[in-house]
Amino acid sequence: MSGNWGYVIAAWVIVFGGLGGYSVRTILRGRSISKQVPPEKRRWS
Amino acid sequence: MTTQLDAATQVLDSTGSRATRVIGVFAILSLAVLALFGLILSPPDASQGEVVRILYVHVPSATFAYIGCFLTTIGSAMFLWRGSSWWELVAYASAEIATVFTAIVLVTGMIWGRPTWGVYWVWDARLTSTSMLLLLLLGYLAVRRLPADHEVRTKRSAIIGLLLVPNVIIVRQSVQWWRTLHQKPTLLANGVGAKIEGLMLFSLFVGFIAIGLVFAWLLIHRFRLAWLEDQLDDAGLDAAIAERRAEGETTTSARKYDESLDVAIAESRAEGDRS
Numbered sequence: 001m002s003g004n005w006g007y008v009i010a011a012w013v014i015v016f017g018g019l020g021g022y023s024v025r026t027i028l029r030g031r032s033i034s035k036q037v038p039p040e041k042r043r044w045s
Numbered sequence: 046m047t048t049q050l051d052a053a054t055q056v057l058d059s060t061g062s063r064a065t066r067v068i069g070v071f072a073i074l075s076l077a078v079l080a081l082f083g084l085i086l087s088p089p090d091a092s093q094g095e096v097v098r099i100l101y102v103h104v105p106s107a108t109f110a111y112i113g114c115f116l117t118t119i120g121s122a123m124f125l126w127r128g129s130s131w132w133e134l135v136a137y138a139s140a141e142i143a144t145v146f147t148a149i150v151l152v153t154g155m156i157w158g159r160p161t162w163g164v165y166w167v168w169d170a171r172l173t174s175t176s177m178l179l180l181l182l183l184g185y186l187a188v189r190r191l192p193a194d195h196e197v198r199t200k201r202s203a204i205i206g207l208l209l210v211p212n213v214i215i216v217r218q219s220v221q222w223w224r225t226l227h228q229k230p231t232l233l234a235n236g237v238g239a240k241i242e243g244l245m246l247f248s249l250f251v252g253f254i255a256i257g258l259v260f261a262w263l264l265i266h267r268f269r270l271a272w273l274e275d276q277l278d279d280a281g282l283d284a285a286i287a288e289r290r291a292e293g294e295t296t297t298s299a300r301k302y303d304e305s306l307d308v309a310i311a312e313s314r315a316e317g318d319r320s
Contacts, residue, residue: 003094003095004094004095004096004160005095007096007099007156007157007159007160008084008095008096008098008099010156011099011102011103011152011153011156011157012080012083012084012098012099012102014149014152014153014156015102015106015149015153016076018145018148018149019145019149019259019263022142022145022263023259023262023263023266026060026263026266026267026270027059027060027061027266029270030059030060030061030266030269030270030273031058031059031060033270033273033274033277034058034059034060034273035058036277037273037276037277041276042269042273044060044062044269
């Protein structure tokens with residue numbers, strides 16, 4: 001059981017890649033939709 | 046000057062704010078610390094070897110998938126009870142994030158299972174109930190995005206949202222209620238303290254902080270995105286109503302014109318008959 005670094009790297013890549021990909025998708029969709037909504041309806045900006 | 050103005054406009058045209066930028070920076074830093082401790086500084090486990098490093102991301106992901114499900118159930122209940130659209134958006138945002146986290150938990154669990162159990166998948170209670178949870182979350186999202194009336198789909202998805210916490214309880218307790226291949230709880234083992242210590246416990250602790258910050262950052266952004274989507278839906282509905290009204294007014298004025306034309310024709314015919 002001393003090897004198995006391949007499994008470790010695969011799991012970490014899936015976590016970081018999955019969360020990173022989802023984050024980028026969320027940000028890009030937010031930017032795209034923000035442009036179509038008037039600024040006064042964006043309470044955080 | 047123009048570049049600064051462009052940058053400022055881009056910041057406004059997004060779901061970001063000062064708070065999300067601060068959380069984002071801390072999340073990236075804590076993920077770097079997690080990688081340092083989880084992959085380099087913490088020792089291999091006596092029985093699992095290097096594979097234990099998968100658990101530093103797998104266990105926190107599972108915990109925050111459960112937290113996402115709790116938020117969805119609470120938001121759904123508040124929406125059904127009080128009709129609060131704010132809570133409905135919290136439920137929707139956290140359901141989507143919980144779906145991503147649950148999928149990550151299943152995949153990393155399978156990768157951990159191969160060198161530990163010798164197989165990627167077994168139909169034991171923990172794995173089966175977790176896949177049921179993923180299906181339930183996907184069902185929630187599918188119903189929420191149906192091309193139907195907004196009120197109908199939000200109510201139906203909220204009813205599915207209520208089922209998430211009971212399912213999480215089944216997932217959590219499955220290793221206690223049934224004989225499973227999956228190990229029993231390590232951190233909260235029968236309330237008598239952790240079976241893990243030293244740098245391994247610290248790495249897991251860093252994992253909870255890093256994944257927690259990512260979860261919080263995603264939740265804020267996804268909530269704002271859902272808010273924008275709702276605003277856009279409302280604007281589209283207003284435009285459709287205005288268009289229908291304009292069509293109605295055009296039809297009415299055309300009908301009035303036809304009627305006045307008929308009257309004029311009748312009058313001229315009557316005059317012609319008299320002459």
